[in-house]
Amino acid sequence: MSEQVRFEGTNEQAAIAELVFKVMVTQGAFFGVSAPIRQTLTNLADFFAGQRKAEPKSVAQEIDAALQLNGEIFIREERDGEVFYITTRSGSPRNGPKIDTHAFRQRLHDPENPLPVDDISVVVTTTRPALTTVEPVFISDYWQQQAGLLPMPVGDEQAADEAVTITSEEEAAVSTPTTEAIAEVAEPVAVADIAPVAPTVSTPIPINTVITLPNGVQIDLRRPVADLMVQHGAALTNLLRSAIDADPLRRMVTFGSQVFPEATVANFGKNDLRRISDYLKETGEPLLDTQIIADIFYHNPRQNDYEPFRFALNYRLSREKDFEFVGVEGARLWSVRGLPAIGTKRVKASEMGQITGYLEEGFDDSLADQSVDLIRKNGSLTHILSFFEWEYGILPYSRALGALLPTALLGDQRTSVLRFEFPQHYTSVLAELRYPTGNRGGWLQGLEAAFHEYLVPGAMITIARSSEPHIFSVTYEEQAEDEDRILALDETKKTPKFTFTNMIYSCVVDSDMLVNQQQYGRLRNLKAFPMSERRKGDVMLEHVFQTIGQPVGTRAEPRYEANITQLYVGLNVLRPASREYLAHLLAEGEHIEPGASSDTWQYSPPPEPDTGEEEDDEFDYDDDE
Secondary structure: OHHHHOOOOOOOHHHHHHHHHHHHHOOOOOOOOOEEEEHHHHHHHHHHHHOOOOOEEEEHHHHHHHOOOOOOOOOOEOOOOOEEEEOOOOHHHOOOOOOOOOOOHHHOOOOOOOOOHHHHOOOOOOOOOOOOOOOOOOOOOHHHHHHHOOOOOOOHHHHHHOOOEEEEEEEHHOOOOOHHHHHHHHOOOOOOOOOOOOOOOOOOOOOOOEOOOOOEEEEEEOHHHHHHHHHHHHHHHHHHHHHOOOOOOEEEEEEEEEEEEEHHHHOOOHHHHHHHHHHHHHHHHEEEHHHHHHHHHOOOOOOOOOOHHHHHHHHHHHHHOOOOOOOOOOEEEEEEEOOOOOOOOOOOOOHHHHHHHHHOOOOOOOOOEEEEEEEHHHHHEEOEEEEHHHHHHHOOOOOOHHOOOOOOOOOOOOOOEEEEOOOOEEEEEEEEEEOOEEEEEOEEEEEHHHHHHOOOOOEEEEEEOOOOOEEEEEEOEEEEEEEEEEEEEOOOOOEEEEEEEEEEEOOEEEEOOOHHHHHHHHHHHHHHHOHHHOOOHHHHHHHHHHHHHHOOOOOOOOOOEEEEHHHHHHHHHHHOOHHHHHHHHHHHHEEEEEOOOOOOEEEEOOOOOOOOOOOOOOOOOOOOO
């Protein structure tokens, strides 16, 4: 019907009107051709807002404007402050009956509360009836031999060769038999050779097996599936997903890479959802979908409906606001609102996203010593802990770490929960992986307690995969126990401050990155800035210069000099930073210039405004050395 209806307005308005018409006609599939089909503007707006992930109010305005331009197809009514739109399957509501006095038909066509489009399955089912099968018919060998499909048995071939051909004149004679004709037929007639009859083969209807992608690339679907997926797998997957998402009736639903007909997906009632929520809260951590199914619904993987039931659980939970998917491919974990937070509370997510934004800006040198292919092949990477990473238990989501850790399974997934085991101590902890979004970087948090218990700043660790996609191990090379005064952040007082404290450790460390009092005694004078200020890398670098740098200027014109290693270690005390990011800050610094040697830099603070007050001596450094 929609092909015979013409819609007015701009291309976008005409498309909206046509889509609304299709939905309403589908809802009234069992109505008469001229029977009115009513739907509220609110129901239409809520439905299409969910499809387009937009605000229902703005969608309602677009639909209202588009349908008003097509007044011949849609009739607009307002009753009790609610806007109704009426059409028919023929697209001509004004030519249909005006009044329907039959009580049952009136209740059927004009209910008090029209069903929302989400409940369209109540009106029309999308399940197709079972196709009838054609019973096989036995054809005897005789007729198959006559058709040339089977060879004739020996002895019958001669009989077939002696067959007589009757001419048209003889047929006429037979039709009016006479004594002479009978006599002629009795005489021997010349035998004619019978040509074998070839079996009739129907010509197949040509089928177009070539599709064209939006970028103009043509794909022949007759090629092997493996070859198609290797060359065009991502493009074909995106086309299929777009087609499924564009279906207004949601006849096919997806979760990750799985697709199921919506009519076959089981539903879960409020009681089921409450049981799942209570079980997650009682456990106190996210759980696998397989564990939820086994412990709550007592389903066994050997049951025939196990995989459809598992898909139904994941799909239904993904549409609930109180549940959050925090799993990865191969390990689908679910969390619920109210579970304890994973990781430190000393750093807010918004602040950490800005601090690690330098990785998304291109200052990521984590692959300088190890390639992506090598990390993926070995399933492990080595890393040296900076002070910030050790203190807060946070690892920036660099390209090296991204090559090892799993990616998000869902398009709108923000986090994944992973488990990190410390096999040398027979312990494990949960960690939360935050994925990058836009210009905000990602990070891994939740390792604070384990780092403080077993490691020190500068420790060389190895992170490796396990047989489970969401479980990783953290190991380190052991050495004889050693004791040193190492930098720490004292937050017991009202104003947090850095201090050196005695620590015993047995892990191999990088001597340059070990923030001890002997090498970096001046770092105790660093100011523990709020996290909102630590995102300013240039300001933090200038503060590090003034704290750890050697004074080379005068009181009137102060100047500080420090080498690259000192600046790198000091900057990573206040915030994470790569060596490329440090080089960028040094090159772009307005008051920073190369020093006397190739690996040193000098910083000259801008003159402060004269307030008339006498300042204290700023060059009082007590290193306790």
